[in-house]
Amino acid sequence: MAFDSLSDKLQNVFKKLRSKGVLTEDDVKEAMKEVKRALLEADVNFKVVKSFIKAVSDRAVGEEVLKGLNPGHMVIKIVKEEMDKLMGSDVTELKLLPSNEITVIMMCGLQGAGKTTTAAKLAYQFKNKGKKPLLVACDVYRPAAIKQLQINGEKVGVPVFTMGDNHKPLDIAKAAILHAEKNHMNLVFIDTAGRLHVDEDMMDELAEIKENINVTYTVLTVDAMTGQDAVNVATTFNDKIGIDGVILTKLDGDTRGGAALSIKAVTGKPILYAGMGEKLTDLEPFYPSRMASRILGMGDVESLIEKAQNAIDDEKAKEMEQKFRKASFDFNDFMEQMDQLEKMGGIGDLLSMMPGMSSQMKNVQIDEDAGKKPKAIIQSMTPNERCLKDPISPSRKKRIADGAGVQIAEVNRFLKQFEQSKKMMKQMSGMMGGKKRHGGFKLPFGFK
The missing domain is CATH 1.10.260.30 (Signal recognition particle, SRP54 subunit, M-domain)
Incomplete structure (x- = not known):
């Protein structure tokens, strides 16, 4: 299950804190050393860990905390609040344009991150909210990418626009928007091509689409299980083309949590959704506070x-x-x-x-x-x-x-x-x- 490794280590630290009736500054420092070690082992970005530990320590060694009735619990509360901040505090929603206008969401990411499946999952969610989505097959390079989108579109009952693999992605995207206008569709998902690694051709193609089409949101899909690599990919995409948010896939299999805890702090861009399984319904809005509760072993009753x-x-x-x-x-x-x-x-x-x-x-x-x-x-x-x-x-x-x-x-x-x-x-x-x-x-x- 997600974050098992990190969660176990943090809960052991908190167990020691709670067992002490009185906390000293040295107790807090020792606990923070263990928390720091746990976060680094979870592949959380080093600069993020350093900043996080300083923020918690500065608040935790205050006289009000150490001389309080339950100092251990107060330190844990501070850790929870700082972890909320780290991941963005509040849930970030994709606010779509009015129904008489077309919202265009460009999906991007490396090959294998789950971009095509995630596009279908998102289309399904918004369809259930009354939107009229269209999936657009612009990955003309990967074998069977168009077929995969068509299969997923059929599963969720969302039409797929395709012109085959003999056209430029920009031309397909332009034609798809005209098709959406003609058929009174108000939400277009452009499924762009991925690569095994970040390269100039991919970035140029994405930049060309953004320059010629009024893209409402650019959403990056990254594999949570790749840890700091996911953060590096997010940083590169944001620097090169500009992104509005990130979707973390395979979060259900991420026992560490490095990507979830680092992306917002490093890129400044929010995590929008978390992929929690293979089913087309397994996509959840990312609630930083709820995720922090899960990581700290406090459960997630709201979800x-x-x-x-x-x-x-x-x-x-x-x-x-x-x-x-x-x-x-x-x-x-x-x-x-x-x-x-x-x-x-x-x-x-x-x-x-x-x-x-x-x-x-x-x-x-x-x-x-x-x-x-x-x-x-x-x-x-x-x-x-x-x-x-x-x-x-x-x-x-x-x-x-x-x-x-x-x-x-x-x-x-x-x-x-x-x-x-x-x-x-x-x-x-x-x-x-x-x-x-x-x-x-x-x-x-x-x-x-």
């Missing part, structure tokens, strides 16, 4: 709430609550709950958003495919078995096991877990539903 609100239909939630209360929850309902959980993302990612869970999960192996067998078992049942009208006898269990491709013991185990789940859900039913808090999603485990 968890948003995921739940997007995945769970409010009417179905109310209906499900009534079933829990009456203990009429059946296998069809169980399947529906699993589908909603899948929409919210992987189990590991969801648990990491719970405050205090990331450290507890450090040595826990989570099987993200664990839901496949229960689904197969339910799908092997008859309609009457699924809605609990027919009891599942031993002979039925054998038929279900054969249909699901599992052993009878696994069917028995699942049935037992289902009964336990029903009991637990009935007990928890009072915690679900109700629009009075968190827009219809009531948090579990006593969070407010």
Whole structure:
């Protein structure tokens, strides 16, 4: 999971601070040495680390902190606030032009950074917000780049404009904007060509497009897992053509965090979105404060709430609550709950958003495919078995096991877990539903 390595090291430092009733200036200095080491090992830019440590130390050694009731907690609070600042403090949104005008977003980046897929992910998000997007295939060099954009466009229901690979990218971009005007589209994503390394040809091509087309935003896509290389790429692109923001891809696999913590401080340009998976829905707005909370092991309850609100239909939630209360929850309902959980993302990612869970999960192996067998078992049942009208006898269990491709013991185990789940859900039913808090999603485990 994202930032695991850095998060573990920082939490060990904080554990030592919290264990001391009284802090001295030497305690703070020693803690900052460990924080500095952790950040450098996470591939955070050296100048950024130096500035960050100085800012935290200057605030932390003040008399108000050291003589406070909970000095350890106050130092941690300062670290959190400075980390927020480091990544930009507030979320930065792409503010599109009015619907009667065309917003042009030029996507750029090196080959392999996920630019083409990210363009489709963005188009999908804005389409769901009522915009009429068009994806434009301007990568005429990479084999199958146009086909990849067409496939992704089809998946998200967004049209793709292409003229093949025998035209100049600038000519394709100009023709695409005329096409958008004619067809009343108001958002154009220009998917430009990448290279394995930064070179003059690529920069000249991007500069030519910007000089001849009214580009609203130039958005750079970088691979978070490349650490300081990502920061260097962002710096070069900004110096050469000027960028308005960065999208970090593969952040879910970045155990270090160097790029996320360095880019804003080094380039002055905000991180707009974070790619958190391979699905075309796995693109999240980048919230510096929430990301800092995740890195420091404090969880990310706000994002968890948003995921739940997007995945769970409010009417179905109310209906499900009534079933829990009456203990009429059946296998069809169980399947529906699993589908909603899948929409919210992987189990590991969801648990990491719970405050205090990331450290507890450090040595826990989570099987993200664990839901496949229960689904197969339910799908092997008859309609009457699924809605609990027919009891599942031993002979039925054998038929279900054969249909699901599992052993009878696994069917028995699942049935037992289902009964336990029903009991637990009935007990928890009072915690679900109700629009009075968190827009219809009531948090579990006593969070407010």
